[in-house]
Amino acid sequence: MAIVLGPNRYGKAETRLVSVARDGETHTLTDLNVSIALSGDLAATHLTGDNSGVLPTDTMKNTVYAFAKERGVGEPEQFALQLARHFVSTQSQIDKAHITIEAYGWERLGPHSFQRRGDHTRLAAVTVTAEQEQVVSGVTGLTLLNSTASEFHGYPKDRYTTLPETRDRILATAVDARWRHLTADGDWAGSFAGALEALTTAFANTYSHSLQQTLYAMGSYTLSQRPELAEVRLALPNKHHYLVDLSPFGLTNDNEVFIAGDRPYGLIEGTVIRDDAPPAGVEWYL
Numbered sequence: 333m334a335i336v337l338g339p340n341r342y343g344k345a346e347t348r349l350v351s352v353a354r355d356g357e358t359h360t361l362t363d364l365n366v367s368i369a370l371s372g373d374l375a376a377t378h379l380t381g382d383n384s385g386v387l388p389t390d391t392m393k394n395t396v397y398a399f400a401k402e403r404g405v406g407e408p409e410q411f412a413l414q415l416a417r418h419f420v421s422t423q424s425q426i427d428k429a430h431i432t433i434e435a436y437g438w439e440r441l442g443p444h445s446f447q448r449r450g451d452h453t454r455l456a457a458v459t460v461t462a463e464q465e466q467v468v469s470g471v472t473g474l475t476l477l478n479s480t481a482s483e484f485h486g487y488p489k490d491r492y493t494t495l496p497e498t499r500d501r502i503l504a505t506a507v508d509a510r511w512r513h514l515t516a517d518g519d520w521a522g523s524f525a526g527a528l529e530a531l532t533t534a535f536a537n538t539y540s541h542s543l544q545q546t547l548y549a550m551g552s553y554t555l556s557q558r559p560e561l562a563e564v565r566l567a568l569p570n571k572h573h574y575l576v577d578l579s580p581f582g583l584t585n586d587n588e589v590f591i592a593g594d595r596p597y598g599l600i601e602g603t604v605i606r607d608d609a610p611p612a613g614v615e616w617y618l
């Protein structure tokens with residue numbers, strides 16, 4: 333029996349970068365959280381403490397800030413690609429760079445005034461090797477609600493089932509979604525806006541018999557609208573809204589008064605794929 337080093341990677345997590353593009357009077361704000369994970373021939377440092385192949389994570393953080401100045405930040409997918417290519421091409425012991433970026437939105441209030449958007453966070457994740465570049469975009473924390481056009485019935489019942497069947501309920505979720513691009517160059521801003529629009533349109537327009545059905549509708553509509561995408565992965569928490577029993581007060585409740593549940597929640601997860609798309613080159617997770 334031998335004990336060996338398994339898969340490993342390292343990098344600087346959550347480098348917070350705020351960049352102001354001072355193009356005259358009207359400034360543009362970019363607000364990112366950048367995480368870097370490098371892997372390759374890193375056995376020596378783990379096994380013997382030889383750090384000759386260990387680019388410091390501090391240097392990775394500095395590279396983020398220097399690239400912001402030297403190249404500008406631009407779209408998160410593009411910025412992540414530039415960083416990933418840099419580490420793979422300049423560090424011979426590194427064969428894979430995985431960069432994830434959370435981009436926080438700021439709405440313009442004036443030429444140099446902004447209001448932080450709280451409604452969702454944009455995501456980008458790229459993986460670069462010598463052979464391949466994979467780009468994934470996504471969104472998290474996008475809370476959506478339909479106040480009707482949602483039913484849930486016809487499910488199996490056993491001795492522990494208490495859930496009443498419903499023909500009219502609130503359907504609400506906080507969308508956590510990732511979508512894989514077919515190529516590593518594109519109109520990242522337009523693609524993100526289009527995918528977000530497709531997801532929300534499908535949520536609003538689907539008459540739902542389950543959140544699972546809504547998940548498939550959101551993924552398939554997004555792929556139908558966005559030819560640059562190969563695959564959409566969705567994790568949809570079912571943000572339950574429970575009807576309040578108003579009968580103790582002699583009142584009816586015709587789907588008007590709800591308790592917003594917190595925990596536990598149903599979690600519906602699924603992938604929708606274009607069947608002629610090439611498979612992902614490297615595994616990616618939500």
Ligand SMILES: O=c1[nH]c(=O)c2[nH]c(=O)[nH]c2[nH]1
Binds near residue numbers: 495541544598
């Ligand atoms: O849309 C739903 N899907 C389920 O699987 C489920 N399970 C549950 O209790 N409520 C719901 N709603």
